[in-house]
Each structure stands twice: as structure tokens, then as C-alpha cells.
Amino acid sequence: MTSLPTFADVQAAARRLEGVTLHSPLLENARVNAMLGGRLFIKAECLQRTGSFKLRGAYNFLASMSEADRRKGVVGWSSGNHAQGLAEAARLLGVKATIVMPADAPALKVANTRASGAEIVLYDRVKDSREAIGLGIAQKTGATVVPPYDHAWILTGQGTAGLEIVEQAKALGATLDAVAAPCSGGGLSTGIALAIKGLSPATSVHAGEPAGFDDLARSLKSGKKEKNDKLTGSICDALLAPTPGDVTFALARTLLGPGLVVTDDEVLDAMETAFREFKIVVEPGGAVALAAALTGKLPVRGRTVAVVCSGGNVDHATFVRALARRA
């Protein structure tokens, strides 16, 4: 394996993203703090351009490619948010993008990806291999594969959100005891861990996953890469990667604390709280770390904790279902 990315790589990514990505706000709510008996911040990456943090990694990847490679285009596969981030990064940099998306991805995510000018290839999440389809396109066209998480350029791009969290908390007079982020393949959680450990070594960093798709939590316990039994079946459509990446797991082992696992109902409750108290729209997969904080699985009492709400690309029906959790 080549050497793992470092804190300096996250700082370099932040320079590439300056003026491109939003410094999303770090939100706080007096009522929620009182309820939890501590201080909870939300890093609202659902407000990021394209509706999720994914633009950070995708843009950093494309901006790091050679000019010659960029001319041959890029190809990626994604349940939706990486697709939108990659398509928009390609549009901003004038690069042709082809995106392989699951046929059961939320209609909104497919439509939005197409709107950025990318070509869409749909596949069956259970029967087909998205990797095989994507690699086939790359071989035929010379396009560069932009992986959703398991690459230094991707995860250091995502990690720029971690730099902002520490700086924004500091401006509010806060020192963070813990930070948590949603996790599918581990790009966001390990990227922000690199950033946070670089600026604030005593802060623990945790990855949140949906119950039944807690491959990283189990891998951190066993010390080797574990796989999920199922490929579908959680409301968190963005968090269904079957196993941690090689690069992300190597980082996770040294940087992350114990994993946080939440149920679909806890996720829906967190979406409702995000609506009612923080006035943000969070998709199910984007709400797992918040759900961990609200349920006490990530303790907030007597502490200062930040969670990333990583995306807001949710269908109307699912959002209405979350609101119905509280009449």
C-alpha cells in the first residue's frame, strides 16, 4: 500500500476548495442543549452545494488530476450523493462525467445528477456489480474512476469539513470532547478524523452507521474488515456500502473510537428534531450521528460534542414519514 494521507493533505485540500465549497454553519440550539445537559453542535453539510458533503471530495479529486487525465473524463458509481457531488465538480471544472447509479436510488438524486450534465447508467443493486460496470466504461473511454470513498484525494477532501468544525467551535469558545459523522465506506469519518486529530488530538472521533449495516463498527472491534449480511433494507440509502475501504479502514483503526449504531426509527426521530429545532432538512443517512447524540449512544451530558449532518437529499414521502413521528 502507498503511504496513508496525512493532516497536511487535508490542509492542501482546503486550499483547493476555497471559494468552491460552502463553509457550512455550525448550528447550536439552547433547548436541545438543555434537554441533553451538554453542548451539541451540528455541522450542517446538508446545506453544502449539491445537498451533501460529497462535493468536497469529488472536487478535490478532480482538481488533483492531471490536465491530460481530466480531458479524458471521469466515471463514478454512487447511491446518489457522491453522484451529485461528482457531477457538479465535473461541471465546475468542465470535465465529462459518467455516473453509475442504482436503479432504486431516490428519484430526486438521479434527476439532480442528470441536471448537472452527467451521463447516467443505471444498475440493479443486488444483481449487478457497479464496480464492473464503472471499470468497463473507464477501460473503453480512458476515463478516470473516481471512487466514492477509498482514495486519499476523496477522503482528504471530505476532511476539510473537520477543519471547519474545529475552527468554528473555537470561535464559539468551545473545545470538542467528541465528533461523530455518518459512515458508509468511511471517507467522511476518516477524513474529518485526520483533520480533527491534527488540530485537537484529545477529541475522540466516531463513525455512525445504521443497524444491520454496521460493518465498520464490527471491523473496529474485530480488527479486520467485516462485511454486512444485507445490501438493502435500511432507510439510510446513502450508507449501504458492504465493507470498509482499504485506505479508510487503515485510517479508521488508528483514528476512530468505537462505532455508533442506530435504528431506522432513531434516524427518523433525529430528522424530526433537525426539522423542529435546527430548521434543516436532513436525509436518513445524514442523520445517524445526530441520532446517536440524541439517544445518548454518543453521550452529550456534561460534554461538548459535534455531529455532522452530512446530506439533505431526501424524498418528500420519507420526510413526511419523519415528521409524523411527532404529531
Added chain:
Amino acid sequence: MTSLPTFADVQAAARRLEGVTLHSPLLENARVNAMLGGRLFIKAECLQRTGSFKLRGAYNFLASMSEADRRKGVVGWSSGNHAQGLAEAARLLGVKATIVMPADAPALKVANTRASGAEIVLYDRVKDSREAIGLGIAQKTGATVVPPYDHAWILTGQGTAGLEIVEQAKALGATLDAVAAPCSGGGLSTGIALAIKGLSPATSVHAGEPAGFDDLARSLKSGKKEKNDKLTGSICDALLAPTPGDVTFALARTLLGPGLVVTDDEVLDAMETAFREFKIVVEPGGAVALAAALTGKLPVRGRTVAVVCSGGNVDHATFVRALARRA
């Protein structure tokens, strides 16, 4: 009349609010820009502490009072957002607050105001005079009345959002052709107009109102303060003030361009777009300026325009109704 507040007063208010209020983000969306053929920014004040811009004016008012007056407490009346802002400002500064609220205000706004520790007095919006009730309490207790809009300390506090809009747009390389904000009594629209005219004199500033409650738009046309025929009947519960304030109208006459008037259906559509594209929760009254931009009443084509989404304190049922506008 005493002299009208100036740009320098808004700058002084910004110094008082530093570290207290959130610099809410200025959001932009590539798809919405493409649809409108211009550049549209949303100043997301729904993300402000207490869920609306109202904390700005209330905190600035209380911070400007004498220590002796603060010890005697404050009293205010409000359909909800000023109530929450005032109650929270009072909590932050350790001042006793009594709030007179309409009995038909959204349950959420009443509950949240109470949660900040304020005492609540309910009144009938049609039969009672909230002014009379509030003044009675002030007379009995020596508390200072904190008016919802018609006071220099209030409107210059609200105006700090305008300073941020111009600075944030500049950081994105944009010069604003027009800015619009929701208007009830005119505190927000005239406050940001003071700020924006001070930093960018060529930018036009407009107040948005719901159809049937367009007292300011008609007052700007006739040159004298006009009154609304009705006191209830719009989905925009935050924008039902019967007539412009004296201070706010004096400022509006010299600072504001023509008023923008939108229907309840246009407001619901704007709330749905804010959900789908910007991932923010906007209440009906908070969405009127956005509605004006999306419908072309405030032209965006070939221009750069910012609108304030001023609050996010919306009941679940009303939000679901907005989402239902687009299946």
C-alpha cells in the same frame, strides 16, 4: 420625531451582536440559478438562534438599555418570532421577560417562548388590544416595552443581517442588484435597507408581503400609512401587522423600492423549493421574498439578487401542506 437611525447605528448593533447571533449562511443553488437565468442567494435566517432573525433586534435592544432598566424587566407582544427572540435575549442577559402572544399563534412558537423562561400572557387577536395589555403590564411593573419593529434599537439590530449579506456576496464575487426581505411592520426590511444602502448604494431593497396584508406596498404607493382591511386570514402568521410603523415608514419612504406581494399558494411553493433545493425549513411568512424571486415578481433573470428567508418556526401540518404542492 427624534432623528432616524443611520448606517452607523447598524454597525454599532453588529458589534453588540458579535458572538451572540449566528452569521447565517448565504446559500446558492446551481439548478435554481439555471432555472431563473440569474444568480439568487438566500440569506438563511431561519437558521438563526430561536429560528428567526428576531433575536438580532431584541438582543440589540436589551443590550442598549440601561442596567437600571434591565433590572425592572421587559414586556413585549408578538405573533411568535419576536416573542422567541425577546425571550431568548432576556435569558441570555438575565432579564425578566413577559410576552403577550395571540391565542392563535402556532403552538410551537408559544411552547418555545415559554421554554426560554418568559412569562406568557395570551390575547384574542381580533377582540383584544395587545398594545393595551402590554402597556398595562409595563405600567404595573416598571418593565420596559420592547416593541416588535417600530424602534431604532430593534430595526438596526435586524439590519445587521444586511451587513452580512453584502459581505458574504462580496466574498462570492457578487455585486447585488436587489435584496428583498419579508415585511410585517417593516423592522427587517428597513434595517437591512439601512445596511445595504450604506455598503452598496446602487442595490435596490424591497419588502415582501402576503396578498391582503400589503399595507406597506400600498403605503409606499400612496405616500401615507395605509391599513390592512383584515387582521387574520393569511398563512403567513408572522406578517399580519395592520400598518407600517412610524419610524419604519419614514425610513421605507426613502430607502425601499416598490413592494412585492405574493399569494399563499406562491408562499407554499417557495417553502417546497426551499426544502427541495436549499435543504432549509422556512415558515410561510419567512418565504415571501423567496416567493417573489421564484415567481418573477422580483426579477432574477440576468441579475444578482438576495432574499432573506427570515424564519423557520412552522408547524408540522403546514410544512406537510407545502411539501404536498409537489408530489
